[in-house]
Amino acid sequence: MATDKNVTIYSTPTCQYCKKAKSFFDEHEVEYTDYNVQNNPEKRDEMLEKTDQMGVPVIIVSDPENDESEMIxxxxxxxxxDLLNLQ
Known part of the structure; x- marks a missing residue:
């Protein structure tokens, strides 16, 4: 894994920016958890609660060492x- 941070992405199968984000993670060997909010109402509600909007992708980068997270x-x-300390 290229980073020690936890990465979560809320996405839909038809979202072009979601595909670009996941390709970026794959290219940089960043492991991530992907939640398809189109087919998972529980994760859609979770995303809505965190962001107050329905746009995707929503990417959360968490640092397990200090319990801090950033949302994009x-x-x-x-x-x-910058967040993942990639070159």
Missing amino acids: VGFEKDALI
Whole structure:
């Protein structure tokens, strides 16, 4: 794994930015948990509670060492590079 952070993405199968984000993670060998909010109402509600909106992708990067997390709505490559300490 390229990072020691936990990555979660809330996505839908038809979302192009979700696909780009997941390709980015795969390219950088970042392990992530993917929740399909189109087919999973529980995770959709969880995402809505966290963000107050229905746009995807929602990406949460958590640091298990200090219990801090950052949320990105959309695919922001530069922000992900910084958060994940990627080159």
